[in-house]
Amino acid sequence: MRLPDRSDVARVASAWWLPLALACTVGTLYICFSLAQWRTLSDPSWDLAIFAEAAQAYSRFEAPIVPIKAPGYNLLGDHFHPILMLLGPIFRLFPSALTLLIVQDLLIAASVLPIARLAQRLLGRGGAVLVGLAYGLGWGLQGAVGAEFHEVCVAVPLLAVAGVAFARRRWGACMAWLAPVILVKEDLGLTVFVAGLALAWRRRGEDRSGMLVSLAYALFGIVAFIVTVKLFLPAMNPAGTWAYSLDGSATGAGTTMAGATAARQVPSLWQILTVPSVKPVTLLVLLAGAGFVGASSPWFALVLPTLAWRFAGSVNAYYQWNFWHYNAVLVPIAACALLDVIARWLAPARASAPTIVAGENDADPEGPAPASSGRRRALAWAAACVPAVSLALTASFLPLWKLPTLAESPRMAAAQGVLNVVPAGTSVESDTTLLARLVPGRDVYWVGTTAGMDAPPEYVVVDRQSYAWGGAEVDAESWASAAHPGHTYETIYSAQGFRVARRTS
Template identity: 80%
Template sequence: MRGPDRLAVGRVVATWWLPTVIACAVGALYVFYSVAQWRALVAPSWDLGIFAEAVQAYSRFEAPIVPIKGPGYNLLGDHFHPILALLGPVYRLFPSALTLLVVQDVLIAASVLPVARLAQRLLGRGGALLVGFAYGLGWGLQGAVGAQFHEVCVAVPLLALGGVAFVERRWGACMAWLAPLVLVKEDLGLTVFMAGLAITWRARGEGRPAVLRGLAYALFGIVAFVVTVKLLLPAMNPAGTWAYSLDGSATGAGTPMGGSTAAREVPSLWDILTTPSVKLATLLVLLAGAGFVGASSPWFALVLPTLAWRFAGSVDTYYVWDSWHYNAVLVPIAACSLLDVINRWLAPERAAVGDDVDSEDDAPASPTRGRRAGAWAVACVPALSLAITASALPLWQLPTLTEDPRMAAAQGALDAVPEGASVETDTTLLARLVPWREVYWVGTTGTMDTPPEYVVVDVRSYAWGGQQVDAESWASAAHPGHSYETVYAKQGFRVARRTS
């Protein structure tokens, strides 16, 4: 290898080794947590099973029909996330819902790379460690991992890469990274719209063509949103509607368990922001993730669409900050907004050209001590916020996630349902039953002429509300005219097979 080539390779290694180490550490921690969840039989919702069925269908080059939502239910009529088809080949190689958990962990870890790399350019290696770990272990990302797989995990690295490109004024790269968001979830078209406006504002001094490109990109985002919610989702939803509109129908309309609720008035702006009070806590943690000063960046405006549909919605879990996946997309936006402000503080002339600097030693004209001290002070805010709130976040529970003593009994219940069979079950083993079986959730099979061949019940599942349930008697009562017999019963797991 020639001297200049070795020099180039050495520079790349010097630039990327620390961000890579940080990203790998975050990813390893999340994978460890997900595996611990899996071994502890933790099932916070039915969503992992739903996405496992969808990706399994993609792995077979089929439409994402998800029986868990109801017979023949096309999941693209629930939320619009065709980008999940890219996970089909991975699932085909490793057919397990655990695969989706690991994929989510890897995607989140990958988003740490550009953020830590930009922090290193601005604040040196210490900044990469501080910002990289505070971001990677951020409240919304922990919540997403704790809630298990959801489609928004694909948006996290795209938003991180797009945000870094925005800070570095690479408008084409920023637009390219964010464009696929319209294929991740329907509301993210509005986030793309806001990104277009942010680019337009920041590029306003670069001439009319730059402004027009930003406005055209914003138009693309809003058109994608309207087309998705007005045409694509209703066309594939069994009820012919967008199931999550703000009129109160956010109940999974179009499923046997759902339907629309009565239309309601959109609350006032004050109520949207303050009622219930947990919304204020969510806003406070979000602002802390941006070091508070990040709210002055035009990039921070990208949080508005997500906050709007959540806070104006009618579902309590939309409002929270310490759980579920709803905050995942906010974390990279907040982190990049903070770095945008730091970038402009440290070197306004660099912010205008996006020069690349790898460490404190490589920095151009030194900023004043006050600016650098201020930059470090605000960079510490997300880490301080994380330290204060750590006990309320999922990773704090990691030491308690030990293997469930019923694991062998659970495996016995899975083995009692043969491959190719149709099976109805509650949440505990829902996702685990998906590979090679047709899986339904209890309560979504009422319209079937012929009910599932098997019913699997975990008497300890929260799906039963503490009531004592027997698979054989429950199945016979739920499916009049058909009888079932128990073929497996151990440590609370019951499997019944249809006999007529």
């Protein structure tokens, strides 16, 4: 085996330094945002604490029991994301919910690498900067970072690498990189199914075996979805069911806050796409992320399963475009669909260039291969500019715009005081503000989910400024004593709206 010589290393470095620099830029911005958001004490949801408890359980080689959802609740019965087991070793080294935010930032940044690299192959270094930054700072990725950690961030780099492989006609690599997304979230099996159909359509002019393999891959995706929602999720859910209906309406099955999904009339296709009015905006931003022309790529069809369960659902948050985590999976699909179209436009010129084999010559010349015509090249650049223009027009509505205004909360010292008085190894019930921060080393419960416990939590933490109380004046001691009849609590800490009560009987 020939060892790489200095010229090989120089060529690879020349090819990858710009995509790497773009990925580092995106990652740095997101990490700065996450750190700033962490210091503001403005946690947008309780999900970060839920995933922190799951990561803590994995770090102990235990099932992901998450008391925040309900006592004894196995999180794999809520959404199916066994790939999060990989967080266990990381959380063991860095036991903090902030660790999950940084991991998400790094995964998103890593997804910039293949997309910027392909843009550089097609359009040169200017194209890498244009497409790489517009993608990396894209609407759905910013929204995911703003909403804090969610499992779908693991799917982002997988979708990016698979999409690039599709555009480069590397069918085996495309299927291999995309397959693990079935372990990220249950509905992504449908995305794999659509990917298999897209592969079959693109390979229809090749030999018959290629189409059959692609169709078998599509079958793998639909089977994975059915097995997950009909077998795995019901087996691990306390209520023995899939906690989320097929129309996307959360039921909360198996939790103490469970509710039945209200029966409603099935909407028409027009209503699904246009009511409420935010849906067309979400579609417009998505299409702009694909440069509009990307919608003609078979790969763009991968957005359909995610859009279907969201837009057919009855939860208003599902329709949003600027601040919702599940938009994250749409952004790499759209970007790769755009690059797929550009690659086909420039294919005649690039076909005449020497074939580049990965690992042998991964470098670019000073610019991309000459376009077959000036018109095609101009169209490619025009399409590549659309996501950047869209980002510029919507930037003020996205989370990163707020970064300069995020200042450390003056209550940070008081919050740290709460953490100091609640010992490790104890159980604690809390509202949202410090929920995620209390997780490391403790059994943490969400207020209101502990009714009926034989031994209620030893500590109760209340923040009077938390949205959980709806503006009402709440005292930890009196609330805990009322919530847990037969048990008494005493206040042991009070500072700047935070109250900590300890169980005394």
